[in-house]
Amino acid sequence: MTALIESRIRAIPDFPKPGILFRDLTPLLADGQAFAATVDALARIAGDFHLIAGIEARGFVFGAALAQKLGKGLILLRKPGKLPGETIGFDYGLEYGRDRLEVHRHDLPKGARVLLVDDVLATGGTAEAAIRLLVAAGATVTRAIFVIELADLGGAARLGVPHDALVRY
Helix, strand or coil: CHHHHHHCCEEEECCCCCCCEEEECHHHHHCHHHHHHHHHHHHHHCCCCCEEEEECCHHHHHHHHHHHHHCCEEEEEECCCCCCCCEEEEEEEECCEEEEEEEECCCCCCCCEEEEEEEEECCCHHHHHHHHHHHHCCCEEEEEEEEEECHHHCHHHHCCCCEEEEEEC
16 A cells, blocks of 8 residues: 555655755545545554644645544644634744644643644654644644655654654655
8 A cells, every 4th residue: 555655646856946855745635546545544553542633734634534534533733813713822943934833722622632643744843833732732642643754854853752654755
């Protein structure tokens, strides 16, 4: 199955800027068999948890499909101003500036065991911020899983929780 998944990840050179080799998951999402295989593979590495937290935006796609498959709830970690209710947020630095993630304060029960799901682990800044946000909201992050890990960028060292990925570059 990993071969099918990997075969549907397109490499695009010099995007979004020269020198970057972008790993594009849109062909994988467009292929029903490959998308289903990806969700099945994520389910096998998910571990024990109560809720899934998906990071905007592609973490929503994989997180929602996995939540449906496993019969779990989904918590959305969003950019500022996107959630209508009372939120808790976490500000973090990026290689090109600052950003923020927010979650609805009342959607996440205290003590919930949460699985973090996203499409790509690169430098780890966004995933680290997501984990810190979930912990600040009273959850325990049991594991973080990704479709792709760009291992040379060292993001895994920032997580502080067990993690796994289906494909590593």
